[in-house]
Amino acid sequence: MSKLPTFYIFTFGCQMNANDSDWLKRALLSYGFEYTTHDKAELIIFNTCSVRDKPEQKVYSEIGRFSKIAQRKKRKIMIAVGGCVAQQVGKTLLSRFPLVKLVFGTDNLAQVPKFMLEVAQDSSKRFCLTDFNEEINERTHYFEMMNVKEQSGSAFVNIMQGCDNFCSYCIVPYVRGRQKSRNSQAILDECQGLIEKGCRELTLLGQNVNSYGQDKTGDGTNFSSLLKQLLPLKGLERLHFMTAHPKDISDELIELLGSEKKLSPRLHLPIQSGSDKILKLMNRKYTVKDYLLLVEKVRKVRSDIQLSTDMMVGFPDESDLDFKDTLTIMNEIRFLDIYSYIYSDRPNTKSLMFNNKIERKLGLERLSILQEQQKEYTKNILSAMLGNITEVFVDTKISNQQLSVTEQGILGWQGKDHFDTTVNLIVKEDIALNGLIVPSKIIETGQHSLVAVQVGKAW
Numbered sequence: 001m002s003k004l005p006t007f008y009i010f011t012f013g014c015q016m017n018a019n020d021s022d023w024l025k026r027a028l029l030s031y032g033f034e035y036t037t038h039d040k041a042e043l044i045i046f047n048t049c050s051v052r053d054k055p056e057q058k059v060y061s062e063i064g065r066f067s068k069i070a071q072r073k074k075r076k077i078m079i080a081v082g083g084c085v086a087q088q089v090g091k092t093l094l095s096r097f098p099l100v101k102l103v104f105g106t107d108n109l110a111q112v113p114k115f116m117l118e119v120a121q122d123s124s125k126r127f128c129l130t131d132f133n134e135e136i137n138e139r140t141h142y143f144e145m146m147n148v149k150e151q152s153g154s155a156f157v158n159i160m161q162g163c164d165n166f167c168s169y170c171i172v173p174y175v176r177g178r179q180k181s182r183n184s185q186a187i188l189d190e191c192q193g194l195i196e197k198g199c200r201e202l203t204l205l206g207q208n209v210n211s212y213g214q215d216k217t218g219d220g221t222n223f224s225s226l227l228k229q230l231l232p233l234k235g236l237e238r239l240h241f242m243t244a245h246p247k248d249i250s251d252e253l254i255e256l257l258g259s260e261k262k263l264s265p266r267l268h269l270p271i272q273s274g275s276d277k278i279l280k281l282m283n284r285k286y287t288v289k290d291y292l293l294l295v296e297k298v299r300k301v302r303s304d305i306q307l308s309t310d311m312m313v314g315f316p317d318e319s320d321l322d323f324k325d326t327l328t329i330m331n332e333i334r335f336l337d338i339y340s341y342i343y344s345d346r347p348n349t350k351s352l353m354f355n356n357k358i359e360r361k362l363g364l365e366r367l368s369i370l371q372e373q374q375k376e377y378t379k380n381i382l383s384a385m386l387g388n389i390t391e392v393f394v395d396t397k398i399s400n401q402q403l404s405v406t407e408q409g410i411l412g413w414q415g416k417d418h419f420d421t422t423v424n425l426i427v428k429e430d431i432a433l434n435g436l437i438v439p440s441k442i443i444e445t446g447q448h449s450l451v452a453v454q455v456g457k458a459w
Contacts, residue, residue, distance in 0.1 A: 004120050005042035005078065006034045012059060013049025015242070016205050017083055019156035020109055021047045024082075026142035027113045033120075043078050043120070048085035050171055053344040059085050063097050070099060078123060080116065082109065084175040088347065090130045105130035106176045107161070110139040132177040135217050136161055138186050143193050152395035153435025154201040155194045159187050159226065163207035164215070165245065167272075168283045168350040169315065169343060172207055181213050184221040188229055195235040200435060201393055202230075203240040210248035224252040231262050237437065238393060240264040240420065246271065246294055247285045258301025265302055266336070266419040269294070270310035274329030275322035278315050281354070288329060295333055306336040306381065306419045313370060314343045314363030316354035323366050327373060334377045336419060337448075342367055375447065382421070382445040390417045392425050392440045392452060394433040408443070408453040422449040433458055 007028060011021040024045070025035060038044065044066050049055040063079060070077040080102040081093050087105035094100055101119045104112050108129035115127050162177040163170075191202055204226075206212060212223040221229075223241075230239060239262050246269055257263055269291075273279050276287050298305055311330070313323065330338070342363040345352050394415040404411045406426055413425040413433050425440060427433065439456030 004031070004033045004117075005076075006036040006040060007043035007045060008036060008038040008041035009045045009047060010038070010062065011047045012055045013047075013051065013083065015156055015203065016158060016207075017047050017049060019158055019205060020083070021045075022156070023139065023142070024109065024112060026145040027140070028116065029145045030142045031113050031117060033116070042076055043080065043116070045080045045082065046085075048081060048083035050084040050088050050175055050346070052341060053346070056085050056088075063093075063100065067097060067099050078119060080104070080112075080119075082106075082112065084171070087130055087175040088171070091128045094126055094128060101126050103128045103130065105132075107131070107133045107137075110137045133180075136180045136182050138182070141190060141193060143197050146197055153199055154203070154393070154395060155199045156203050156205050157187060157190055157194070158182070158206070159204050159209060160206040160212050164211070165208060165285070166283060166350075168281060168354075169312070169346065171346040171349055174348045176207065179207070179211065179215045181215055181218040183219050184213075184226055184229065185219075187226065191230055191236070192233060195233055198435060200235060200437075201238040201240070202236060203242065204230075205242065208243065208245040208248060209241045210244050210250070210253065222250075222252075224250060224256055227253075227256055227260070227263070231260055236262065238262060238264060238418075240266070242268045244269055246291050249294060251297075254297050254301055257298060257305065264418060264420065265305045266308065267298060267305055268308045268310075271329065272310055272312050273315065273318075273322070274326035275318070276325075278318055278322050281317065281351070282312075282315065283350070288325070291329075292332070307333060308337040308339070309333075309335050311338050311340045311370060312343055313340065313366040314358040314360075316343070316351055316358065317356040318343075318358055318366075327370065330370070330373060330377070334381065335374065336381050336421070337378060338370075338374050340367060340370055340374070379445075379447060382448075382450060385442050385450065386445055388442050389455065390423070390440055390442060390452065392417055392423045392438045394425065394436050394438055394458075397434070398424075411451075413438075417450065417452075424449060424451045426451070426453040428454055 009021045011017050046059055048059045078101045079099045082104040086103045093103050119125050160181045162179045163172045164179045166173050210223055213221050271291055392415040394413050396414040398412050409426045409428050410430050411426045412430055415423050417423050436458040438454050438458045440452035441455045442450050442452045444451035
């Protein structure tokens with residue numbers, strides 16, 4: 001067999017895409033491919049996102065850029081495109097871009113290494129894998145190819161695929177398919193394997209984790225029951241999950257948030273809008289009152305919980321009053337952080353046909369106002385943490401160029417606290433801390449991050 005091409009993966013979009021790219025990298029390494037930098041790679045893989053228009057257009061631009069590089073520099077390049085854009089446009093990518101040899105949708109990742117091998121051995125072959133499957137195909141984990149130091153003791157675990165909610169603006173059900181839940185034992189086995197490889201922090205991923213198991217592929221295990229199986233695993237120190245849909249959070253899950261300290265006290269709970277009129281148009285299936293009641297329940301059982309959310313502005317027919325309602329709900333709840341964006345039309349969605357579209361200029365103005373308001377809330381919440389003792393899960397070594405010595409020690413590491421806030425860590429000595437938990441005192445706060453000094457032994 002001739003030498004297999006070197007490869008590089010560009011990842012756009014959500015954590016599920018990031019996790020899929022990590023798996024694909026391990027799988028290709030196991031097959032004998034070699035990973036390298038994008039300026040040297042012979043095989044360029046794009047794992048794409050089409051939730052909004054901007055990342056989709058970015059993918060087309062990047063494919064065009066590498067096509068020009070191949071032509072100008074006479075560099076041998078093959079391209080593969082996966083993820084949501086691939087699922088959405090399929091064979092069009094093959095006809096539009098000659099260098100694209102493989103298109104693979106969101107349900108076909110497990111087959112990619114085999115087809116990539118065929119393309120590598122015969123570049124005249126081209127494939128499009130975009131059929132949806134009835135069930136989730138479990139894939140080999142390739143843990144032996146995993147670099148836990150690179151992972152820094154943390155890993156993502158997909159527990160489901162697709163979505164049945166059909167929010168009027170959302171393309172996900174069309175590009176990731178209807179909801180399918182993984183077998184609970186398969187999830188348990190994967191988590192156990194990751195822990196045995198040295199992972200101490202896991203994040204469970206799904207479009208709507210609260211509805212895990214509530215589909216025809218479920219095995220009778222609901223999300224709370226799954227958490228109860230995972231939390232006792234020896235070696236697991238922190239467990240996160242995302243994303244949670246407000247309409248499906250059960251009282252059982254809320255009780256777990258209050259009683260299980262391994263569960264992160266950071267809950268990402270997308271509200272999208274503070275206007276009942278807009279929420280109804282979005283088909284979100286809850287009201288502002290419902291959301292506020294849920295926040296009250298969660299804060300009652302866990303007083304230290306911090307909330308983050310998704311917020312959309314410029315949805316069709318959003319009036320000044322609707323936008324004001326959104327600012328009001330932000331002021332009432334005081335989120336630690338928000339992921340905010342302007343509405344954009346997406347193919348196949350119901351909102352594509354809505355009237356009274358908001359001009360982009362007005363959308364940008366509203367987004368700016370919203371983000372400026374949120375900056376103050378984030379700043380105030382972080383400032384209130386000054387002087388607190390926390391535990392920092394260390395994940396990144398600060399580069400030598402940024403490393404500095406202070407009166408308290410060496411500012412040499414970065415990590416996350418329980419709320420998943422970035423912490424720049426001053427340590428006593430310059431030793432390897434990847435994946436360790438360091439007791440620390442917060443001595444400085446910034447706009448989106450903290451500075452802390454080590455006060456106890458790393459473990």
